[in-house]
Amino acid sequence: MPTTDPGLVRLLQLTSPSLPIGGFTYSQGIEWAVEAGWIRTAADLEAWVADQLTQVLARVDLPILARLYDAVRETDATRLETWIDRLIAARETAELRLEEANRGRALADLLVAWGMTGASDWRARLSRSQAAGLAFAAVAWTIPRESLAQGYAWSWAESLVLAGIKCVPLGQTAGQQLLARVAGRIPATVEYALSLDDAAIGASGPALAIASSRHETQYTRLFRS
Secondary structure: OOOOOHHHHHHHHHHOOOOOOOHHHOOOOHHHHHHOOOOOOHHHHHHHHHHHHHHHHHHHHHHHHHHHHHHHHOOOHHHHHHHHHHHHHHOOOHHHHHHHHHHHHHHHHHHHHOOOOOHHHHHHHHOOOHHHHHHHHHHHOOOOHHHHHHHHHHHHHHHHHHHHHHHOOOOHHHHHHHHHHHHOOHHHHHHHHHHOOHHHOOOOOHHHHHHHHHHOOOOOOOOOO
């Protein structure tokens, strides 16, 4: 007999591109990288996304997301604030920091609108970071930490590939083929990220930092970041 997994359904909701937190409005530097000629083809875009996945998400976003999850589960507000600070400090440009805050605020408002228990009390903290809001929702909906990390990575990769499809531009089929290859890296990336201890968390993405900072003053833009 088929079984249902409410946690999986909720995870799909959290990672949906239709979630009203503005994910589709950001390219994280891809728009400028295309303008500068750094990204010209599907292979270039795949290399860009795969590099960010394994060198930045795996070493910063995902391990910190796991610690935010643990802090929420243990109702440890101080620990939550500490790791939010750490995540924001790792955002290397004003644009990337603003993206984290804007998406965090939108998600916090959504959690309150959903009537999620405790969301109003934690709203100020959750508003600082999208990752914190995702962790809060995952704990509330009993979504496993590893599943949350996989969903976060998938949603991030899908957003960047869709941005690349518009900017390069690429056909939808080529974009989906690219996304399938990147998605194949996610399980190993999550496994690695969740194995890191606190001292190993940290990364520098020079290309991302340059592209994002240049995008802040790009003459014409489709994307906010």
